[in-house]
Amino acid sequence: MKLIANILTTVVAISHVGILVLEMFFWNHPVGQRIFAMTPEVAASSEILAMNQGLYNGFLAAGLFWGLLRNRNDVKIFFLSCVVVAGIFGGMTAKTSILFTQGLPALIALVLVLMVSRNK
Numbered sequence: 274m275k276l277i278a279n280i281l282t283t284v285v286a287i288s289h290v291g292i293l294v295l296e297m298f299f300w301n302h303p304v305g306q307r308i309f310a311m312t313p314e315v316a317a318s319s320e321i322l323a324m325n326q327g328l329y330n331g332f333l334a335a336g337l338f339w340g341l342l343r344n345r346n347d348v349k350i351f352f353l354s355c356v357v358v359a360g361i362f363g364g365m366t367a368k369t370s371i372l373f374t375q376g377l378p379a380l381i382a383l384v385l386v387l388m389v390s391r392n393k
Contacts, residue, residue, distance in 0.1 A: 278385035279341060282349055285356060285379050286337035289330045296327030346390040353383040
């Protein structure tokens with residue numbers, strides 16, 4: 274169970290690195306515009322905000338990697354909880370699919386990490 278929890282936590286961390294790259298470097302680019310369904314005008318006017326969002330996603334990824342590398346379930350639980358909350362908020366305010374692409378994998382990883390922590 275611990276291995277599965279760590280694999281899923283790693284997947285969540287890697288996905289947030291991907292989001293960082295998209296939001297910080299490809300937001301105002303045809304790739305980012307297609308992925309986020311934006312016009313060039315919308316992308317240009319929101320580019321700085323997207324870079325800020327990307328940085329926050331990078332911090333989430335860094336925290337998850339920290340928890341994985343140090344084998345700290347408390348750190349993993351904190352950062353996975355942050356991702357779940359961000360996924361719920363994003364799903365309610367921006368795009369429903371965020372619930373499933375960000376929130377659900379983090380929730381599953383969180384439940385597994387909690388189960389592993391409880392069995393120690």
